[in-house]
Amino acid sequence: MTKALIVYSTRTGDTKKIGEYIAEGLRFSMVDVTMKDAKDIKKETDLQGYDAYLFGSSTYHGEMMNSMKTMLFIAEKAGLQGKKGGSFGAYGWSGEAAERIFDTMKNIYGMEMVSSPLMLKAGTVDGGIKMAQAYGKELAAKTEA
Secondary structure (H helix, E strand, O other), X not given: OOEEEEEEEOOOOHHHHHHHXXXXXXXXXXXXXXXXXXXHOOOHHHHOOOOEEEEEEOEEOOEEOHHHHHHHHHHOXXXXXXXXXXXXXXXXXXXXXXHHHHHHHHHHOOOEEOOOOEEEOXXXXXXXXXXXXXXXXXXXXXXXX
């Protein structure tokens, strides 16, 4: 069975909720999903053993959360090259965090990414639940290719 890891950093809980909806989409596609708060990633071995990775952070004052920045430095040593990936995040006025995470995963780690990052105001706004579930399904399909 394909295994996916979702790592999130959230300020108000919206990014975690989006991650949970993405997890539903992955599970619909028979993917075993583990979710972790970025604060719980202490060493690169905490990230190993998965086929697909989704990293998400809320955007606050144009930046990703500090715990996600720290986790991304750890992930750089985790050997994620060639793994499947995606990024996501909640935002108020802008959505730079998800875009920066996506670019890091693609260009620094050398991961095979889904089409684009998922950026939502909140999981329950404007069809966000279905969009997040579809994002999970998109990543699941990429692991089958």
